[in-house]
Amino acid sequence: MSVAFTKEQDYEAAAADLPDRPISKHPNLVTREGLAALDEALLRSRQAFAAAQVAGGIDVDRSAMARAARDVRYYAARRASAELVEGAPKGVVAFGASVTFLREDGRRQTYRIVGEDEADPSKGAVSYVSPLARALMGKAPGDSASFAGGEIEIVAIA
Numbered sequence: 045m046s047v048a049f050t051k052e053q054d055y056e057a058a059a060a061d062l063p064d065r066p067i068s069k070h071p072n073l074v075t076r077e078g079l080a081a082l083d084e085a086l087l088r089s090r091q092a093f094a095a096a097q098v099a100g101g102i103d104v105d106r107s108a109m110a111r112a113a114r115d116v117r118y119y120a121a122r123r124a125s126a127e128l129v130e131g132a133p134k135g136v137v138a139f140g141a142s143v144t145f146l147r148e149d150g151r152r153q154t155y156r157i158v159g160e161d162e163a164d165p166s167k168g169a170v171s172y173v174s175p176l177a178r179a180l181m182g183k184a185p186g187d188s189a190s191f192a193g194g195e196i197e198i199v200a201i202a
Contacts (some may be wrong), residue, residue, distance in 0.1 A: 062110045065118040068160050070173050072125040075140050078162035082123045083162075110122070113202035122161060137180040137201055139172050144200040145180070145189075157181075 059152070074082065093112035093144040137157065144154040155170045163171035170177050179189040183198050 052126055053147070061115050062107075064114055067121055067125075068173075070160065071127055072122060072159065072161075072174060073129050073139055074126045074159040075162065076128065077132060078159045079128055081162055082119060082126055086119035086123050089119050126159075135184055135201065137177075137183050137198065142168075142202040143180055143198060144202075145196045145198050147196055148189070148194045 096109040132140040142156040157177045160171045179191040
């Protein structure tokens with residue numbers, strides 16, 4: 045069959061119709077660092093959008109314009125709904141606190157409980173809506189919590 049009779053996929057057109065990034069149904073709680081990161085992400089996305097417009101916008105690269113526009117919408121919505129939480133209660137696991145715990149296998153781990161956008165378990169930050177954070181919230185040093193089919197013991201809170 046001749047190439048003239050096949051329909052090639054228009055990847056740029058498909059990219060131009062990118063769906064919006066999902067917005068969580070949970071309150072958008074943020075730490076001071078999380079708020080600063082949202083501000084920075086919003087600024088970067090606005091700069092990317094402006095750069096895509098200068099470069100010719102939709103006529104030149106639909107995917108760049110679509111990604112930038114989607115990111116601007118997402119970060120603008122997240123920044124508008126951000127609720128800064130400061131001053132976690134002392135002595136119990138709460139939003140913004142770092143908690144150290146022992147697993148049954150002897151591993152000692154520390155995580156900070158943060159907002160959804162700033163969560164990165166590889167960097168020691170978990171979302172306050174994560175199963176781990178939910179298991180730990182309200183607990184104090186010496187308390188145990190059920191997590192992932194086992195028990196963990198809270199050692200310290202900072």
